[in-house]
Amino acid sequence: MSDHHAHPRTALITGASTGIGEEYARQLAERGYSLVLVARSADRLAALAAELTDRYGVPAQCLPADLTDDKDLATVEERLRVTGDTADAPIDLLVNNAGQAHGGDFATIPVSAIEDTLALNIRALTRLAHAVLPVQIERARQLREAGSSRPLGMINVASMAGLLPAAPGGAVYSASKAYVLSLTDTLAVEAARHGVRVTAVLPGYVRTDMTRSLQEKGAPDIAFVPRERVVTDSLRGWASGRTRVVPGAQYKAVNALLHALPPGLFHAVAKRTSA
Numbered sequence: 001m002s003d004h005h006a007h008p009r010t011a012l013i014t015g016a017s018t019g020i021g022e023e024y025a026r027q028l029a030e031r032g033y034s035l036v037l038v039a040r041s042a043d044r045l046a047a048l049a050a051e052l053t054d055r056y057g058v059p060a061q062c063l064p065a066d067l068t069d070d071k072d073l074a075t076v077e078e079r080l081r082v083t084g085d086t087a088d089a090p091i092d093l094l095v096n097n098a099g100q101a102h103g104g105d106f107a108t109i110p111v112s113a114i115e116d117t118l119a120l121n122i123r124a125l126t127r128l129a130h131a132v133l134p135v136q137i138e139r140a141r142q143l144r145e146a147g148s149s150r151p152l153g154m155i156n157v158a159s160m161a162g163l164l165p166a167a168p169g170g171a172v173y174s175a176s177k178a179y180v181l182s183l184t185d186t187l188a189v190e191a192a193r194h195g196v197r198v199t200a201v202l203p204g205y206v207r208t209d210m211t212r213s214l215q216e217k218g219a220p221d222i223a224f225v226p227r228e229r230v231v232t233d234s235l236r237g238w239a240s241g242r243t244r245v246v247p248g249a250q251y252k253a254v255n256a257l258l259h260a261l262p263p264g265l266f267h268a269v270a271k272r273t274s275a
Contacts, residue, residue: 007089008059009150012036012080014067014128015098017044020157020203023227024095025052025060027235034089035060038067038076038098067098067124068116077131083138090139093238094132094154096125096180101173114172121176126183129154133191140195153197155238156184160204160251163258181244188243200244201234204251225251 011028015021017039025035029052037045042064049060063079065072084090099121102113136152143149161167162177184200191198204225225248237245246255 007084008032008034009092010034010036010089011093011095012038012063012076012091012132013095013097014038014076014124017041017048020227020230021095021097022048023231024097024155024235027228027231028093028095029056029058029060031235032056032058033093034058036063036079036091037061038063038065040064040066067128068119073124073127077127080128080132081135083135090135091132092136092150092152094128095157096128096154097157098124099157099159099176101170103169103173105169106171109172117172117176121173122179125156125180129156129183129187133187133196136196137191137194144195149195151197151239152195153191153199153238154187155199155201155234156180157234158184158200158202160202160246160254162202163255165258185243192241197238197241199234199238199242201230201237202244202246202251202255203230204248204254 009032011024011033013021013024013028013035016025016035016037021039025037025048029035035049035052035058037049037060039045042062045062045064049062052058053060063076065076067073067076079088080091080094082088082090100117102109102117132154140152158180159174159177161170161174162179162181164174167174181200181202184198188198188200230247233247234245246252
């Protein structure tokens, strides 16, 4: 397996058509990355790809896929396994951004909503990471032997919700993001031995479709971190080899508080506020 330097730096982004995923596409295009854009909406992907190619002069491949569908997931895995011996460029950076949340008390959530959240937030993310990591580890070895280097690895989009000792109204989502954090922490250690960087980003609230109801209820501006900040901070953190990135001063403070508070106190407050 050879790693031709003719291949441009290439990033594959899931959930790329809107929100944080779209912002990753914009910032990586600006940095000169070729793109592979993955999302369900073929029309939105095509429009974004055309815009970014026009603005930044980078190739942008569209890969419409529903990652909760076995066949579509397998197609994206296949793209991640490209080694560089073909016309397609191998993936330098995987951004595992696609995710979803279904709110409500666990007892009343439809089982189909639970299945969809687990399939996207856990199963798809894990399988995509598993598809790309062996290729990146081998490429990193080859680059070292050739006396060269380029940053290889992945960013997994987790959430501050994954740190909460209890998350009334968001049980499955929070648990899925706790899984992403745990997985990423271990992959970061395993991959670092091979010179591959794995980072989890933990956004708080961001103004996206996922938080629309919260925005409509008039949540204060301080509750939201701009998506540009989430992406900028996580790309910088990934490039410098950090395992976890918490974007935004207000959420860095929340993070410190969560680590300082005894879980019992948090549970007591959560029970009272959700009653």
